[in-house]
Amino acid sequence: MPGSTRASSIADAPRLPALEDTARIQPAPSVGYARLIWRQFIAHRPAVIGAIILTTFVLLAVFVPLLSPYSPSEPDLFNQLAPPSLQHPLGTDPLGRDVLTRLLYGARISLTVGVLSSLIAAAIGVILGAVAGYYGGWVDNALMRLVDLLLAFPAIFLLLILFATIQRSLTIVILFLGLFGWLYLARVVRGEILSLRERDFIFAAHALGASNWQLITRHLVPNVMGAIIVTFTLDVALNMLAEGTLSFLGFGVPDSTPSWGNMLNGAASYYTRAPLLTIAPGLAITLAVLAVNFIGDGLRDALDPHVRHV
């Protein structure tokens, strides 16, 4: 990011005031863009809490093989539906597997699905949105009618039908969530670029001989990055919820890999004997989605130049 090197040089020069006081001061004119956004983000308390929760989830998910002595998939038929104990803090499931271990392995799946499918969606959405907004004319018309058409279907209907007819796998779930998730972002990017296209700095770049490709990738898309990042973050949350719903209904991630969604599939049969089977995975989804949404909210405030307070 341009300017971030300059920002580091001023970091030690004036003493930074305590966080509580930052609301009252004006930013030094030489503060770099990245640092400005970082300060803005840090000042947003829910966003910081969200970042902490999410980091904890990621660390636990990465290091769970070191933390837990149990396998997430190996059944232990002598230990079915064990109540919470020191050995099994959240008890065991109907096949005797440790619920906490499965929950942490499930975090891997949910977070992977959320992030990767949103990356696919963002790639498609940015490319198609930029092309539609920049070229306009029939390209724009055709792409936007396609978006209208696909938005006319409830996405979950299409996804359920797809997953019911083809061989399910983790890759397929990620791929299709991505393939159906780009519509909104494409509209946002198109709209922004449509208006940016007429600005003087674009005419200037054009006059200096920039190619279409350079105009789009160097001048237009970077100026829409804020909206893209915010939409991407909120998409991660939505896709985690979608994975949960699809897997809960039995049409998402295959049962062999524990995900928060498929752990809930069938859990309702054990309401009385093991209510934790239902409570724990849902709480995990809620916490993770809440964290991601808080981060998205913080990023929105930090990246939107109209709401600068720091």
Added chain:
Amino acid sequence: MTTYFARRILGAIPLLIGISLVSFIFLHAMPGGPDALLARNSRMTAEQLANVRRSLGLDQPLPVQYARWFGNILRGDFGLSFTQFRPVSQIIGERIPHTLRLVIPAILLSIALALAGGILSAVWRYSPADHIISGLSFLGLAMPVFWFGLMLQLLFSVQLGWLPSADMTSGDGSLIAGVKHLIMPVLTLAIGTVAGWSRYIRASTLEVAGQDFVRTARAKGLSERLVIARHTLRNALIPFVTVVAIDIPFFLTGAVVTETIFSWPGLGRLFFDALRSRDYPVLMGLLVYAAILIVVFNIIADLIYAWLDPRIKYR
């Protein structure tokens, strides 16, 4: 207004054709479509299979199948269900009243709660009440809807035993029994929308509250109550009406999850059952039905907006 309306209707025709095409491709051209389903049935001889395919029209080329199917749905004929051997339109028709019994109270409840929550948190901005309402909204948006339903069941049916967990036909058929069956599914269906809508109302109310004409209203000495009721809310709620109209079809989508959890015999449950038994004609019928609802309510939303907001010029 009439010409605008006519133009919107005409403009929707290519969209509707596109919808039928996508639905058809989705369900017929997919690997594992009806053809593969029949071929997997090992009890049929090759000759029987050929007969069934011919009687269902599956031996024709795909474009011919599409043309025939499209011609039929224009006449309201969605074909015969693979599992129930009855017209799809009849099966869907039977389920609509059950879904409406769930969806209408859920929409009304969502509107009421969202209005109350959104307006209160905008009027008392940054107060503890605002923080609580905003926090609850964030929670409502983050919770998987189906899990909220499961938690309600766990608490009110299993632990407390106050409400029946499923099967709306159980009970003595009295009004109270009917209402008891409705409470949890309606709450489940409403939760996500309430959260989203109240955030929306809060934002649009705050936006309007910062505008010049609101300051003018205050400056000319109107009471705070009148400023909020007559000037702020009236303008802030116009876009909300259209949001409600656009979101109404998605209650149907939400009903897939809710009706499955509470075994409610409506359209959502029908979709889920048809999915499990691969009842393609039913799935296609429901898909087209849902898409048409979405298109229709989008047009309705635009019309309401043009009607309520005199600043909008419709051509």
